[in-house]
Amino acid sequence: MAPAILSAIALLALIVWRFALTGHQRELMAREIGALRRQDNSFLEQGRHILERAAEVMVGSDRFEHASDGVDSAGWKDDPKTCLLRIVAITGATKMGSGYALDVGVTRFQVCGSYVRRVQDVNNPKCAYEETCFYTADKSMPKAEQIATALLQLKSNPALFDSWAAQSGAFKADGQSFSPGE
């Protein structure tokens, strides 16, 4: 009888010990997972802090940063086509064939990829069109942005067409001639 009781007690102790050990292991594992999660959160917090610092550098509350000399990739925004569509809307131009028609008074300009046509009186069916090529000083500029540039300038200063047609160099938006080295 006594050996049987002892065996039962030993078995019971073994079962209790086993459960206790498993519980302890679970507790250790839970602690380790918790530590890893805290570490992850810490990394995320650090990343967020870095981004916030970068934003603060870019947009100072009482000062400004300028990147005209060094091109900052964070400054790149819309693609050229989006820029053009926005300028088309601002200037009131409309899509016409392969280009964009812009009315300034009775004068109609049709701005295409590399040339502009002008009809001086759109109400006069006998009025012939004139044509001139144009290009921006920065020839790497996409065509869509060159068209947008021409639309803005012609809307503001229609006489620029004559300056471009004269082929006597580059002109600023206000009509003044411009040489890159000046």
Next chain:
Amino acid sequence: MTAKIQTFSSHGDMTLLEYDPATADMDEVNRVLAEYEAKTGAQPFDMATGERIEKVTRDQNEVLMVHPIAGG
């Protein structure tokens, strides 16, 4: 509120300046733009109206520096 001075480039529009129009020194903004114009010939246009502007004020939140064009 943030105001932006942008220009066209070979990769789309590029931000040249960003500032808070409420607190920025507008004389300094215009001085930098004058330097940029002297270097590139680009002149400022208000992107809200599409009109060329002589000076940038606190009322303009988005300005595009438009580069010269040549005929050919």
